[in-house]
Amino acid sequence: MIICVRIDLCIVKILKIFFMRVILLFLNTIGIFCISCDPTSPMEESWQASVNIHISHSVGAQELYYDSVCYTNAKKENYSISRLQYYLSDIHFYKDGKLQYFWNHTLYIDAFKEQPNISLGNISPFTYDSISYLIGVPAVRNQHGMLPSTYENLAMEWPDIMGGGYHFIKLEGHWRAANDISGYAIHLGTLPCIVQGSISVKGTFTAGENHVLTLHMDINEWFQHPYAYSFEHDGVYTMGDSLLMNLIAINGKDVLQPSY
Amino acid sequence: MLALSCQKAGQSQKDPLVEDSIEVVLTPYSLESPAHFPRPIIPDDNPPYVERILLGRKLYYDPILSQDGRSCASCHQQTLGFTTHMMYQGMPVLPHVNLAWNTNFMWNGSKQGTLEEVMLFEVQEFFQTDLNKINQDKTYKHLFRKHFGVSEISYKELAYALAQFVRTMISRDSKYDRYMRGLATLSYDELEGRNLFFSEKGDCYHCHINPILTDNLFHNIGLDSNYNNMADRGLFLVTGNPNDIGKFRTPNLRNVALRSHYMHDGRFTTLKQVIDFYNNGVHNSPTLDPIMTKPGKENGLNLTEIEKLQLVAFLHTFTDSSFLQDTSLSRP
Numbered sequence A: 001m002i003i004c005v006r007i008d009l010c011i012v013k014i015l016k017i018f019f020m021r022v023i024l025l026f027l028n029t030i031g032i033f034c035i036s037c038d039p040t041s042p043m044e045e046s047w048q049a050s051v052n053i054h055i056s057h058s059v060g061a062q063e064l065y066y067d068s069v070c071y072t073n074a075k076k077e078n079y080s081i082s083r084l085q086y087y088l089s090d091i092h093f094y095k096d097g098k099l100q101y102f103w104n105h106t107l108y109i110d111a112f113k114e115q116p117n118i119s120l121g122n123i124s125p126f127t128y129d130s131i132s133y134l135i136g137v138p139a140v141r142n143q144h145g146m147l148p149s150t151y152e153n154l155a156m157e158w159p160d161i162m163g164g165g166y167h168f169i170k171l172e173g174h175w176r177a178a179n180d181i182s183g184y185a186i187h188l189g190t191l192p193c194i195v196q197g198s199i200s201v202k203g204t205f206t207a208g209e210n211h212v213l214t215l216h217m218d219i220n221e222w223f224q225h226p227y228a229y230s231f232e233h234d235g236v237y238t239m240g241d242s243l244l245m246n247l248i249a250i251n252g253k254d255v256l257q258p259s260y
Numbered sequence B: 001m002l003a004l005s006c007q008k009a010g011q012s013q014k015d016p017l018v019e020d021s022i023e024v025v026l027t028p029y030s031l032e033s034p035a036h037f038p039r040p041i042i043p044d045d046n047p048p049y050v051e052r053i054l055l056g057r058k059l060y061y062d063p064i065l066s067q068d069g070r071s072c073a074s075c076h077q078q079t080l081g082f083t084t085h086m087m088y089q090g091m092p093v094l095p096h097v098n099l100a101w102n103t104n105f106m107w108n109g110s111k112q113g114t115l116e117e118v119m120l121f122e123v124q125e126f127f128q129t130d131l132n133k134i135n136q137d138k139t140y141k142h143l144f145r146k147h148f149g150v151s152e153i154s155y156k157e158l159a160y161a162l163a164q165f166v167r168t169m170i171s172r173d174s175k176y177d178r179y180m181r182g183l184a185t186l187s188y189d190e191l192e193g194r195n196l197f198f199s200e201k202g203d204c205y206h207c208h209i210n211p212i213l214t215d216n217l218f219h220n221i222g223l224d225s226n227y228n229n230m231a232d233r234g235l236f237l238v239t240g241n242p243n244d245i246g247k248f249r250t251p252n253l254r255n256v257a258l259r260s261h262y263m264h265d266g267r268f269t270t271l272k273q274v275i276d277f278y279n280n281g282v283h284n285s286p287t288l289d290p291i292m293t294k295p296g297k298e299n300g301l302n303l304t305e306i307e308k309l310q311l312v313a314f315l316h317t318f319t320d321s322s323f324l325q326d327t328s329l330s331r332p
Helices: A001-036 A152-153 A220-223 A242-254 B002-009 B050-058 B117-127 B129-134 B140-146 B155-166 B175-180 B187-199 B271-280 B305-316 B320-325
Strands: A051-059 A081-095 A098-109 A116-121 A124-134 A169-175 A180-189 A196-204 A211-220 A256-259
Touching: A051 A081, A098 A116, A098 A124, A124 A242, A124 A256, A180 A242, A180 B117, A196 A242, A211 A220, A220 A242, A242 B050, B050 B140, B050 B155, B117 B155, B129 B140, B140 B155, B187 B305, B271 B305
Parallel strands: A051 A211
Antiparallel strands: A051 A116, A081 A098, A081 A124, A081 A169, A124 A196, A169 A180, A211 A256
């Protein structure tokens, strides 16, 4: 009887050790699997590139100052900037016309506030020879309430009775008209007037490196190329005027350029 | 799990306002934003609690805060949308409504920051509250000990309690709000007024943004062409920047039809006068907001008399009877 009990105890002990080892092996396997899934693990990082896109602004070669009539447009009109707010959306990278990477989001930018940073995080390395972007809000998000209800987004809403969605850009300020200072307000909205920009620029995002790409907006470009815009002759207020909005939208196609 | 359940049950985390030796039990309060509003601004060191809101409400209606028998409610009357028909120092009293979303306060932005900072100004400078009087009051002594955990009441606790209450003064149920939620129908004139408000013809929406009805920013809307009068200089008096001459904070239009004075100096006494001004009274000046200068509208908005009345009809839909009669905001 005593022996039997001892044999039973031995079997139980052996089974316990066996199951503990199986469990430990199982936990180890899970642990290794989890580590390999972690996108921030050192092992994986070396295979990926990190990219930060910065946005900057100037007016020609001049710094951006608040409401100072110190800038000159292509038509030799002196003007200031008191507001520049816009949305930057859907940045796509191409190589030989083939899409390499896309960032399909919408970012609100106020040129007079701290510039937000677009972090593409850990991405697979790639080479590109052109970048496309939108200034505005693409159709899928250009509806009332599609962007978060922040003060900024609410202030950018385009009234529903005028087509709805959001202002793509608000560029406002003053200009020297004859002997007087007067205002201008360049507002774009509604999908036909979304700015579809593209840049020819070569680059490579290399594995294991942190890259910074600066996209720079020369605000003068809104009034410069291909159409030399005049406040006096073309107009100082674009909202609701599809002809003027289209002129400005076309000028915006190359308003962002890489800066080195 | 245990930690989570502790936090949910009540205030067990360390409150910076509470003295170590005093135990305070508080009930968290959920401040609900109206649909499509941004998140309200609530500082980390003054999260809303039922008991502190009630204490703030008691203070709001209590003349103990002042030296001359006035309380906050003397100039901020609920039946008028928490403002008054009286002027104060030549300016209409701005209503206490939806201030939980504001970062700029007063007509010229002389106060900026959180509601707590503004309320600190109110008790410390505006009312010059006598702290001895407050500390000798047994009820307040007891309530502040119980709900703020302090044995000596300071301006800070007074301001924080007031801010807690003022943050709950939320208008969200005007006829226009209900229309937006599909629960009310606007009349023909109100709808036409809405179309004017949200179109380039009336162009009110650029500053009175939907659904908050203020952008909480500063604009020169062209009331004057010269600024010899100091009171007309607006934000310039705060910043000293010549670009800010004549700029004033966009007032919230909620319950606007109940007011008896409009603009920073109360120069207009009816909504019709306000619309007449926008229609053909705008003065040019170097700081006039660019939105106010439109081609073809140099001579005004060219509204017909009927359109003006339709705009007025729409402005009346911002009256929020629920807010005006909300017993949780009334005198305790």
